[in-house]
Amino acid sequence: MSNAFDSSKPIFLQVRELIEDQIVNDQLKEGDQAPSTNQLVSFYKINHATVSKGINQLVEEGILYKKRGIGMFVAEGAKQTLVGQRKEAFVDNYVRSLVQEAEKLGITQDEIIELIKNTKGSEE
Amino acid sequence: MAAKVEMKNITLKFGKFEALKDISLTLESGKIHGLIGRNGAGKTSLLSLLAAFREPTQGQVEIDGEPVFENSEKMQQISFIFEKNYADEYEKVPAMLEFSERYRPNYDKDYANHLLKRFKLPLDKPIHKFSKGMQSALNVVIGLASRTPITIFDEAYLGMDAPAREIFYQEILADQAEHPRTFILSTHLVSEMDYLFDNVVIIDQGRLLLNEEYETISAQGASITGAADQVDAFVSGMKVLNEQKLGGTKSVMVYGTLTEQNQLTAREQGLEIGPVPLQDLFIHLTEEAH
Numbered sequence: 001m002s003n004a005f006d007s008s009k010p011i012f013l014q015v016r017e018l019i020e021d022q023i024v025n026d027q028l029k030e031g032d033q034a035p036s037t038n039q040l041v042s043f044y045k046i047n048h049a050t051v052s053k054g055i056n057q058l059v060e061e062g063i064l065y066k067k068r069g070i071g072m073f074v075a076e077g078a079k080q081t082l083v084g085q086r087k088e089a090f091v092d093n094y095v096r097s098l099v100q101e102a103e104k105l106g107i108t109q110d111e112i113i114e115l116i117k118n119t120k121g122s123e124e
Numbered sequence: 125m126a127a128k129v130e131m132k133n134i135t136l137k138f139g140k141f142e143a144l145k146d147i148s149l150t151l152e153s154g155k156i157h158g159l160i161g162r163n164g165a166g167k168t169s170l171l172s173l174l175a176a177f178r179e180p181t182q183g184q185v186e187i188d189g190e191p192v193f194e195n196s197e198k199m200q201q202i203s204f205i206f207e208k209n210y211a212d213e214y215e216k217v218p219a220m221l222e223f224s225e226r227y228r229p230n231y232d233k234d235y236a237n238h239l240l241k242r243f244k245l246p247l248d249k250p251i252h253k254f255s256k257g258m259q260s261a262l263n264v265v266i267g268l269a270s271r272t273p274i275t276i277f278d279e280a281y282l283g284m285d286a287p288a289r290e291i292f293y294q295e296i297l298a299d300q301a302e303h304p305r306t307f308i309l310s311t312h313l314v315s316e317m318d319y320l321f322d323n324v325v326i327i328d329q330g331r332l333l334l335n336e337e338y339e340t341i342s343a344q345g346a347s348i349t350g351a352a353d354q355v356d357a358f359v360s361g362m363k364v365l366n367e368q369k370l371g372g373t374k375s376v377m378v379y380g381t382l383t384e385q386n387q388l389t390a391r392e393q394g395l396e397i398g399p400v401p402l403q404d405l406f407i408h409l410t411e412e413a414h
Contacts, residue, residue, distance in 0.1 A: 010399060038301050042294055047319045049339035 011046055015054030023063070023074055024082050034064055034072040125230065126154035126305040127188050127201060127273040129174060134183035136169055143169040144180075145330045151306060151323070153188075153273075156296070158321035158338075159310040162410050166330045167310045168206070171278050174308070175204035187274065200227065205267035206278040210259050213251040217262065220251060221269075228270040235299075236269035242291050256283030264292050268299060276308045289313075293320060315403040324402065328410045338402075345400030346382050349375040354393050365400075365408035377404065 005014045019035075022028040035043075040051045055072065058064045063078045102112050129151040136144040144166050151157050161167045172178045173185050176192045176199050185192045192198045213220075217240065225231045240247070243261040251259065260283050267275055281289045296307065297320065311317050318324075324341055326333040334341070345365070348355055352374040359376050366377040377400055382390075390397050 038297060041319060042297055045319045047338050047342070048322060049337065050342070053339065 005044070005046065012050050012053040012057075015040065015044075015046070015051055016057055019055070019058060020063070020082050023078050024086070026079075028074050030074050030076050030078055032074050033070075034074055036071050125271075125273045125303075128153040129274065129306065129308075130186045130189075131170075131173070132184045132186070134170075134173060134180045134185065136166075136173060136178070137181045143330055144173075146183075147327070147330075147332045148183075149325065149332055149335045151308065151325075153306050154304040155322040156300060156307040156309065156320050157323045157325060158314075158317065159308055159325045159327070160312075160314055160406055161310075161327040165327050165410075167327065168278055169330075170327065171204060171206075171276050171308065171310060174274075175199075175202050175276055177204065200229065201273045202276065203228070203267050203270045203272040203274070204276045204278070205263045205280045207260065207280075207282050208263065210251050210254065216250055217245060217247045220262070221266070224266050224270050228272060230271035230273075232269050232271055235271075236265055239265040239268055239295065242295070243288060257285055257288060260284045261288055261292075264295075268295055271299075271303055271305065274306045274308070276310075278310045279312065280309075281311075281313065289316070293317065296320060314406055315401060318402040321402075326406060326409065333409060341402065341405065342399060343381055345377060345379055345405045347375055347377050347398045347400050348390065348395055349373065349398070350393065350395035354395060358390060358393065358395060366404070377408065379405070379409070 005011050019028070028034060034055075037048060037051050037055060040046070040055075041048050044051075055064065059066060059072070061081075062075055063081065064072050065075050066072055098112070107115075131147055131149050134144055134147045135142065147170070159167055159170070169178075173180050174192075176185070176195070179193050187195075187198045187201065190198055192202075221233075221236055224236075225233060243258075243265065245254075245258060245261060245265070251262065254262065260280060264277070264280050264284075267277055267280065281292060284292065296309075300307065309317065309320065318338070321338045323335070323337050325335045336344075348358060350358075350373065352369065352372055355374045355376050359378055362378040363380050364376055365379050368375045382397065387397060
């Protein structure tokens with residue numbers, strides 16, 4: 001198993017997220033050919049079955065589509081779909097833990113907003 | 125071209141010693157099968173029956189439905205690659221490869237040359253002067269370039285360094301995509317090679333312990349980590365393979381599939397569920413049988 005993956009969640013989900021990430025940050029554009037299962041297996045040294053499971057989910061959800069004998073391509077509207085899904089998950093994945101941790105540390109709401117502004121400012 | 129292998133109630137005895145005990149298994153055509161077992165489990169015995177180097181004491185080995193023993197047509201379809209003693213081999217690589225070319229109908233000379241280059245094997249040096257790793261690499265070249273419908277590598281990597289093994293694995297995957305065949309790879313290097321396997325066969329003390337698709341097996345194990353008492357409560361009634369404790373934290377490896385409900389409950393209780401590497405499953409499954 002490659003170091004690119006951790007054991008905290010199923011590897012096929014991590015494979016899937018890896019491709020999703022590349023679509024969301026425009027490394028893979030709509031209509032581009034996605035890496036093949038074989039390429040992913042060789043590169044990350046993870047099992048064929050695991051890679052296929054992750055990829056197939058993306059195909060089922062219409063993020064990727066297969067061209068028989070050629071390979072896998074990024075579907076039109078894929079980025080929009082993914083960004084939409086991720087926005088929905090944003091509250092669960094990030095905001096909730098932020099608020100919980102802030103409560104533990106006694107950070108007020110105004111302070112949180114201030115911290116977010118500062119962080120954003122330092123990144124730009 | 126690939127072929128299906130079937131073993132029917134195989135028993136192999138050496139005198140009174142039973143090396144293999146009533147093994148029945150089917151190896152699907154066109155897949156990469158990993159054969160794993162502890163030292164002396166019977167891996168090489170099993171493979172030598174498959175390759176028709178030996179006749180089983182009882183039972184039958186069939187390739188595509190035909191018995192393989194003393195069947196020249198079927199034997200031509202099998203490559204059995206194992207560690208050979210090349211101490212008396214004064215020939216050089218080209219002369220060695222001529223044999224494969226003559227006896228293996230699917231032998232691909234260009235592919236062999238490509239492999240020789242990748243492994244950086246010298247063509248002008250007698251083979252007995254090769255290092256052990258280079259001799260193993262030559263075996264791998266012969267096995268891959270023969271493109272037999274059944275290709276068996278019995279710990280073929282012995283003595284090969286990490287970069288050479290990496291080339292070996294890459295070439296198996298690449299050639300399997302282009303020219304599918306039935307590969308059987310026996311190995312001790314489970315964690316290094318498990319990503320290659322479509323199917324996994326585990327034997328232990330001459331018995332078949334398991335023959336399943338990789339995906340099925342990997343879904344069979346889970347590690348559960350969290351507060352000790354919560355973990356204990358969660359795994360009660362499950363088949364526990366291994367336990368580790370660090371302070372108040374406990375990590376338990378279980379064998380069996382977790383239902384969606386199980387997983388949800390675990391997450392609600394703040395328990396972490398992780399996959400179990402094949403290597404660990406192998407260690408604990410074979411430990412238990414002893």
